[in-house]
Amino acid sequence: MSAFVARVRRIPSWQLTLGVALLVLGFLMTAQLRSLVPRSQYDSSDLPPLRQTAQELQAAQDQLKAQILDLRAQVEAVEQNGQGNAAQITALNDQLGDARLAAGLVALQGPGVVVSLRDSTRPVPPGAAPGDLLVSAADLRQVIDLLWLSGAEAVSVNGERIAVTTPLTDIGSSVLVNSSYLQPPYQISAIGPADLYNRLATSAAFVAYLQDRAQAVGLDVALLQSNDVQVPAYSGTVNLVHARPVATSVPGGPTTPIGSAQP
Amino acid sequence: MRTARGRWAVSAVLFLMGVLLVVQFRAQTANGGLNGLTTQDLTTLIANLNDRNAELRGEVADLQAQLRTLEATQLAGASNVGQLQSELQQLRLWAGLDPVYGDGVDVVISGPITAAASNEILNELRIAGAEAMAVDGVRVVPGTVVGGDPGGLSVENVALPTPFHLQAIGDPANLQAVLQRAGGVVSRIAVAQPDVTIEVGATTMTLPGTDRDLDAPDAKPQL
Numbered sequence: 001m002s003a004f005v006a007r008v009r010r011i012p013s014w015q016l017t018l019g020v021a022l023l024v025l026g027f028l029m030t031a032q033l034r035s036l037v038p039r040s041q042y043d044s045s046d047l048p049p050l051r052q053t054a055q056e057l058q059a060a061q062d063q064l065k066a067q068i069l070d071l072r073a074q075v076e077a078v079e080q081n082g083q084g085n086a087a088q089i090t091a092l093n094d095q096l097g098d099a100r101l102a103a104g105l106v107a108l109q110g111p112g113v114v115v116s117l118r119d120s121t122r123p124v125p126p127g128a129a130p131g132d133l134l135v136s137a138a139d140l141r142q143v144i145d146l147l148w149l150s151g152a153e154a155v156s157v158n159g160e161r162i163a164v165t166t167p168l169t170d171i172g173s174s175v176l177v178n179s180s181y182l183q184p185p186y187q188i189s190a191i192g193p194a195d196l197y198n199r200l201a202t203s204a205a206f207v208a209y210l211q212d213r214a215q216a217v218g219l220d221v222a223l224l225q226s227n228d229v230q231v232p233a234y235s236g237t238v239n240l241v242h243a244r245p246v247a248t249s250v251p252g253g254p255t256t257p258i259g260s261a262q263p
Numbered sequence: 264m265r266t267a268r269g270r271w272a273v274s275a276v277l278f279l280m281g282v283l284l285v286v287q288f289r290a291q292t293a294n295g296g297l298n299g300l301t302t303q304d305l306t307t308l309i310a311n312l313n314d315r316n317a318e319l320r321g322e323v324a325d326l327q328a329q330l331r332t333l334e335a336t337q338l339a340g341a342s343n344v345g346q347l348q349s350e351l352q353q354l355r356l357w358a359g360l361d362p363v364y365g366d367g368v369d370v371v372i373s374g375p376i377t378a379a380a381s382n383e384i385l386n387e388l389r390i391a392g393a394e395a396m397a398v399d400g401v402r403v404v405p406g407t408v409v410g411g412d413p414g415g416l417s418v419e420n421v422a423l424p425t426p427f428h429l430q431a432i433g434d435p436a437n438l439q440a441v442l443q444r445a446g447g448v449v450s451r452i453a454v455a456q457p458d459v460t461i462e463v464g465a466t467t468m469t470l471p472g473t474d475r476d477l478d479a480p481d482a483k484p485q486l
Contacts, residue, residue, distance in 0.1 A: 014269030021276040028283040050305040051297050057312035064319035071326035078333045079350075084342030092347040099351060102477035103358035104405060110482035138383075145382055148406040153479040155405075164359055164405050167389035171311065172304030174297070179315035181297075181308065191482040205410075230485060237322040238357050243394040243432045245352055246362040246469055 058181050065180075065235035072105060072233075104163040104234040108154045112191040112229035113200060115143055119184065120218030133217055135186055137168040137175045143188055143221075144168075146206050150199035152190040154231040158182045161234040178236050189229050197225040356395070359404035361472045363395045365432040368439055369466045373426035374459035375413035380452050382409050384429055384461075387448040391441035393431035395470050399423055402473040419475065426460075435465035 079096065082089040100106050117140070120133035144155055144162060155162040160177040168177050175182050190196065200206050201223060214221045300308065329350070336343055355361040370384060385403065388396060396403040398418045409418050416423040431438055442449050442463050449461050 012269070014273065018269065018273055018276065021273060021280065025276055025280050025283070028280060050302060050309065051300075054297055054305055054308050054312065057309060057316060061312060061316050061319060064316060064323060067323050068319065068326065071323065071330060075326060075330050075333065078330060078337070079343065079347055081337070082333075082343035082347055083337050083340065084344040088344050089347065092344065092351060096347065096351050096354065098478070099354040099358055099360065101479060102360055102404070103354055105354075107485040108479060108482035109485045110479075112481075141382065141386060142379065145379075145408045145410075148408045149410050152406065153482055162405060164357070164403065165389055165393065167386055169386075169390055171308045172301060173299040174304070174308065176308075176311060179311050181312070191479065193481050231482070237318045238354065239318070239322065239325070240353065240357055240363075240394050242365045242367065242434060243356060243363040244365055245356055246364045 054181070061180060069233060069235050076100075103238065104154070104161050105238070107233040108191055108231045109228060110153075110191040111194060111196075111227045112152070112189065112225075113147065113197045114224040114226060114229060115147070115188040115190075115200075116220075116222045116224070117143070117186045117188070118220035120220070122218040131173060133219075134173050135175070135184060135219060137170045137177075139213060139219065140175060140177070140186060140188065141168050142209055143206075144190075146200060146203060146209065147188065147190040147192075147196070149205070150192070150203060151196055152192040154191045156189050156231045158187055159232055161232055163234040163236065165236075166234075178234075189231050191229050191231055197223065355472075358477070359395065359402045359473045360477070362469060363432060364467075364469045365394070366435050366465070366467050367393070367430065367432035368435055368442070369464050369468065370429040370431075370442065371426050371462045371464075372429065372459065373461075374456070375425075376416070376452070376456060376459045377413050378409045378411055378416055380448075380456060380459075381416065381429070383452075384442070384448055385409075387441055388429070388431040388433070388438060391431075391433060391438045393433040393438060395432045397428075397430045397470040399427040399429075400471065402471050404473045404475060404477060406475075407473075430468050430470060432468065432470065439463055439465060 076096075080093055082093070117135045119135055122133060124130045124133060140157055144157070147155055157168075157177050160166070160180050160182065163178075166178050168175065170176075175184075175186070210221060213219045297305070329346075333343060333346055336346065352361070356363050368388075370388075372381070372384075381398075385396060385398075398407065398409060399421070401407065401418050401421055407419060409416055409423070411417045411423075414425075416427075441447060444450075449463065452459055452461060
């Protein structure tokens, strides 16, 4: 026994250090290789079918939206050259321009505020749900609503214009706006009057929101004032199935349902 | 000599360990995007995307038909006035500028509901496909938000009485189902705000056009 201890004592210390280091290295390499096995399936080269389907559908949606914007521009151009009573056509095009602006079909730029929201990087406190530390649709809705209340005139999130029918909803840890999947981090762009930033930053409701979500939970909420905020056009459907005009609303106009209004 | 070789060996091993640690750490934090979703979430997401893409394809077809009709009318030397009037009417209804009539739901809210909960109901109605909405007779347009403290809510500077109405035109069955589903917005508010009563009923209604100017005076069109 004492012979063994004496033998161990004769091993140079650098060999012991190296031995321990090699042991740790072995653990790390094994951990790395094991963690690579499931993750490699999520690479773009070999996605699980559901994830790949979702990505393909989102890509198809992006193409459809681009096509819609293009077609709306073409329709508008043809309408500008509309035939008929010239004064009437000019007046109608002016009114159409105003209605497109009101509906959010026009991409806008101007002074305003950009609010960016990032997930909390804090450890999940005991008793809390991990989802509480992520930016949710409710977070985006609250900030957007406070921007509107502060005087915003046009708002978008990550390139999706907030139109009158725009829903914001959670699916798991992801957020859909206009049924479009948004990749975090989230950027809310709002155009408005020169005092939009101050009105938002000093509103009691926004201060309370920051206490709730930034200070208490650790969401990263950043406000940026800018003279050139860009808000894209709404690229979704403008379609009414259940809503009809009230008979007296358009003098001389059709009073039939307009859901499939093609002359 | 022997110690020098030993140092090189230890240095090399430590370097490798550092590289592996960094790789391991990065692999664990790079988990954004769709990777965080469960199979059930992905299935829901795919259903949403499918529905939405079908709607968008319908919109593309409508716009293509509209373009063809406009061009054919011009080729035939006829007037586009009727077509422009028709489009203007549809757009003004959709944007909330003109009154609308149709089937939908009437949500009657009594008690000290919060502004956030009221706005959440509006969002749920949008999810359910509401085409036009009003808050106690004030037409909802972009930027129409319920504000204020419970008991003193207002919308566009109009004080809301109690009870007040949220009205939405759309498929009544669908609108009701989304609001009243298990774990839906009405049951969540019932738990969080027990003093608030919410009644949902199908009805036919006329909603007014907005009183607001929607001309975005501080913005200009992108070039």
